[in-house]
Amino acid sequence: MRLQRSTAVLIGATFAFPLLTGLASPAxxxxxxxxxxxxxxxxxxxxxxxxxxxNTNVTGGLTDCGSAQMPGxxxxxxxxxxxxxxxxxxxxGTGAGGNPASGSIAWSDGSVSVVSGNWxxxxxxxxxxxxxxxQSGPGAGQQIVLGTRQIANAGSVGGxxxxxxxxxxxxxxxx
Numbered sequence: 110m111r112l113q114r115s116t117a118v119l120i121g122a123t124f125a126f127p128l129l130t131g132l133a134s135p136a137x138x139x140x141x142x143x144x145x146x147x148x149x150x151x152x153x154x155x156x157x158x159x160x161x162x163x164n165t166n167v168t169g170g171l172t173d174c175g176s177a178q179m180p181g182x183x184x185x186x187x188x189x190x191x192x193x194x195x196x197x198x199x200x201x202g203t204g205a206g207g208n209p210a211s212g213s214i215a216w217s218d219g220s221v222s223v224v225s226g227n228w229x230x231x232x233x234x235x236x237x238x239x240x241x242x243x244q245s246g247p248g249a250g251q252q253i254v255l256g257t258r259q260i261a262n263a264g265s266v267g268g269x270x271x272x273x274x275x276x277x278x279x280x281x282x283x284x
Contacts, residue, residue, distance in 0.1 A: 141282045142251070143176025148278035150187060150257065152230075164190045167228065171214070171281050178283070179247050185216045189241070191228050207239060213246075214253075222246035224253065233259050236279065252284045 150169035171185045189212030207227030214222045224241040231237035239255045256279035 141284060142178050143174070144253075144280055144282040145171035145174035145185065145278065146280050147172040148184075148187075148281075150276040150278060152274055152276060155190075164192055165208075166190045167210070167212075167276070169276075169278075171278060174217070174281075176283055179216065179218075179220075181218045182216045182220075182247070185214045187214050188212045189224065189228060210239075210241065216247060220247050222248050222253075226252070231257070231259050233261065233274070235259065248283060253281050254284055255281045 148169060148171040150167050153166045153168070155164045155166055166188070167190070168188045169186070171187055172183075174182050174184050176182065189210045191208035191210040207229035209225075210228035211225040212223075214224060216222065223244045223246055225244055226239065226241035228239045228241075229237040236256060236258045239257065241253045241255065243249050243251050243253065257276045258279060259274060259276050261275040
């Protein structure tokens with residue numbers, strides 16, 4: 110009798126689990142193939158660099174990563190840069206879809222993905238979503254959609270909307 114009850118509970122839980130996890134899935138139609146669920150990035154303005162006289166570098170760690178397509182990867186180091194916008198006088202990418210960015214992600218297993226796309230900055234305390242396409246390396250042909258929140262700003266070029274400061278990674282989802 111005890112074995113029957115345990116088996117019934119196990120079978121019930123097995124069938125209910127997919128239903129419960131389905132409720133927590135992303136609302137977008139794009140499939141998510143894993144991701145990273147933490148990390149912290151630093152933005153640094155680099156005067157005298159880039160074609161318009163200044164670039165902004167974004168560097169730091171992606172943590173708590175997992176994907177069936179990248180087994181053995183538990184984290185990565187993001188290193189991208191984007192130009193200072195000479196037209197608007199800032200490096201804020203909150204307007205027309207962000208700043209054109211390029212760089213790489215060095216994964217914890219030693220592999221490297223080359224990425225490019227749009228990096229969106231936000232004022233301190235607000236969230237931003239940036240989309241980087243993977244040009245080569247693990248995930249080539251896919252996208253990494255990064256949800257970030259600026260947590261501090263050093264008050265340099267770009268003021269509260271993209272200058273040097275700290276950015277927390279909410280998630281980086283592989284699509």
